[in-house]
Amino acid sequence: MIFEKINTVQTSEELLDKAFRRATRAMSGKNITGRKTAIEANESMMLTAGNILTDNLKNIVRRFPTFENLPPFYYELADVVVGVDDMRKSLSRLDWASAKIHEVTRDHVGKIRRARDPLPVRKQCFGRLSSIMRSIDKDLIFLNESRNKLRKLPSVNDEPTIVVAGYPNIGKSSFVTKVTGATPEIASYPFTTKGVSIGHFFVGNDRYQVMDTPGLLDRPMSERNEIELQAITALKNLDAVVLFIIDATETCGYEIEDQKRMLEEVRKEFKLPVLVVANKADLPQFRDLDFVDMKMSTATEEGIEEVTSTLIEMVKKAIAEKEVVEENEIMDDY
CATH class of the missing domain: 3.40.50.300 (P-loop containing nucleotide triphosphate hydrolases)
Known part of the structure; x- marks a missing residue:
């Protein structure tokens, strides 16, 4: 069925929790002996969190079908059930958030390399990432609700x-x-x-x-x-x-x-x-x-x-x- 590939869409809090836990694990075990290793450890945390978030958002967008290529039968049903234009807007916002998170992460990597103390820069980066993710929380919730409804549509084959x-x-x-x-x-x-x-x-x-x-x-x-x-x-x-x-x-x-x-x-x-x-x-x-x-x-x-x-x-x-x-x-x- 066309919509079976869509996985559960997690909320912004769930995605942030996943990203920050993975970031913490990326830092654990590192032997921080001075400014250089502190910078490397915090940079690793930022890159890990940023990559987890961008990858997850891209995967959500990728798993939703390209609506222009849907068979007319399923396009109309999807439009009736959830609204194709509303889904397009939410998926577009996820695309924007993914790109913005990548941009913010790279920007803070540059800042952390020039900073005396890397910790405030990393905290600032995580704050920005959290803000971006929470701005799309309604879109994530809507897309998960849409996913649940679309997966219930009948499996009607394109045949006589x-x-x-x-x-x-x-x-x-x-x-x-x-x-x-x-x-x-x-x-x-x-x-x-x-x-x-x-x-x-x-x-x-x-x-x-x-x-x-x-x-x-x-x-x-x-x-x-x-x-x-x-x-x-x-x-x-x-x-x-x-x-x-x-x-x-x-x-x-x-x-x-x-x-x-x-x-x-x-x-x-x-x-x-x-x-x-x-x-x-x-x-x-x-x-x-x-x-x-x-x-x-x-x-x-x-x-x-x-x-x-x-x-x-x-x-x-x-x-x-x-x-x-x-x-x-x-x-x-x-």
């Missing part, structure tokens, strides 16, 4: 995807299980209580991803807050088609007209190919509906293979059309 939508209790999770042949992985997701259900299946050497998003695509858009709508928008960046399942028996507790209205909302919001499939074809209450493309039964598996084949063809066509558009845009740039 079937996004399953429709009201609760209509057979979405059953479809994912039947198609993938195993219990889907449940990935945490910051906008749902149940987590995204993600399964995979192969056709030849091609792998396909099936996603059920309880809490996102199972109720009308009008009932969602702004953050949830942004999360839904992120899904549009996948190479995906939408399978909208209708319960044609209404045994799920939702009337056909309500389901149809949500279908139109999904079509309007996503601008992705949508296949409408009526489920529960095995039940006596099942009705044929004129706006439905296909029918199936996740209980008896009737029609599931045909539905899956149709979805595969739709996603292949969508990817091919997207590639043509991208090629034309490249040609236009020339």
Whole structure:
């Protein structure tokens, strides 16, 4: 997963404690016999503390992804969860602090070599380093909170995807299980209580991803807050088609007209190919509906293979059309 490489971001006090403890160890065991050895010992302490701090800050910045290179899906999710611009600003401040600490340390190395007594210079240096680090404490705390949230994002691969939508209790999770042949992985997701259900299946050497998003695509858009709508928008960046399942028996507790209205909302919001499939074809209450493309039964598996084949063809066509558009845009740039 993209955000797994981000380690825990320590606070300014934790980083200062680490740096000064290492600096103290660097001085221990040295035989200080006069001004020269005192200068060398205190200089070693300053350089050790400065290097520990700059290295740690650089590592924090390096482990966060370059947001410009993130796949659009993850960029939008990161922006919804923590705010990409806010992360950029905090990482920029860590870059500044790293450079400033290096500058201050080198400056005090010059001073200590000219000083009669090196101790006040070293103390002054440590004071400056502490001040710089405490000035970015809020950034360090924010970045650690961001890291914790980003690591909880679902591991969604950049591969052909079937996004399953429709009201609760209509057979979405059953479809994912039947198609993938195993219990889907449940990935945490910051906008749902149940987590995204993600399964995979192969056709030849091609792998396909099936996603059920309880809490996102199972109720009308009008009932969602702004953050949830942004999360839904992120899904549009996948190479995906939408399978909208209708319960044609209404045994799920939702009337056909309500389901149809949500279908139109999904079509309007996503601008992705949508296949409408009526489920529960095995039940006596099942009705044929004129706006439905296909029918199936996740209980008896009737029609599931045909539905899956149709979805595969739709996603292949969508990817091919997207590639043509991208090629034309490249040609236009020339």
